[in-house]
Amino acid sequence: MTDYIPKWTAGAAYGPVLSQTDLYLLQTDLEINPILTNSHSFHLVFDLISGQTGGFNNDARDRDLPFTAKDEPATLPRVSQLIIITPLSPWCTIVKNENGVTMGDVCQSVWKDYTDHNVTEPEFAALPPRVQEQIKRAAIHNMQNQNQGHAQGAWAAYYTPAVAPNRYRRVDWLRERTYFECLRKNDTYAVQRLGFKAPNIFIMELAS
Numbered sequence: 001m002t003d004y005i006p007k008w009t010a011g012a013a014y015g016p017v018l019s020q021t022d023l024y025l026l027q028t029d030l031e032i033n034p035i036l037t038n039s040h041s042f043h044l045v046f047d048l049i050s051g052q053t054g055g056f057n058n059d060a061r062d063r064d065l066p067f068t069a070k071d072e073p074a075t076l077p078r079v080s081q082l083i084i085i086t087p088l089s090p091w092c093t094i095v096k097n098e099n100g101v102t103m104g105d106v107c108q109s110v111w112k113d114y115t116d117h118n119v120t121e122p123e124f125a126a127l128p129p130r131v132q133e134q135i136k137r138a139a140i141h142n143m144q145n146q147n148q149g150h151a152q153g154a155w156a157a158y159y160t161p162a163v164a165p166n167r168y169r170r171v172d173w174l175r176e177r178t179y180f181e182c183l184r185k186n187d188t189y190a191v192q193r194l195g196f197k198a199p200n201i202f203i204m205e206l207a208s
Helices: 020-026 103-116 121-125 129-150 187-194
Strands: 042-046 053-057 060-065 081-085 092-096 179-184 201-207
Touching: 042 103, 042 179, 081 103, 081 187, 092 103, 103 179, 187 201
Parallel strands: 081 201
Antiparallel strands: 042 053, 053 060, 081 092, 179 201
């Protein structure tokens, strides 16, 4: 694992934030924050269903740690926009921050993108029946977990299971793979998915 690198400290003491145009003109390679590549001693635990973030140190897995590095830049040089895709879904998440995208921006944008948007009827209809059933079960499971999380005291013990929803969120599409694993570069895959490559297109891996 990579040791902590002081250059990732949160703040504005860096070079200028590169725009999308700057990236295309300069073709600058971006270094991803080691926490996002899962090569840091702090292992990020980010749940796409709840949006909660935390983590643990690989040398002390029994202790939960807060995600105190969320304000650190997601990349160096800093950029105003990241494009995130994953082989597990057909969608593209755009993360924006004119002052430089942070790791907190990445988590917040991905969470909102997958929980605020529903799967469209044509998207759902294009799936095989077996996968549709898996998404339906995931939606019920996710809804029950969320509702029970809001329940308090004795109410939780008498909570009535949720009725199956008639619309499915993008996070339901992911089924059991709802935990962030890492970001990585793969220009070949980016071209296959988007028709082009760019320094700020990253592939998101997810785990169960």
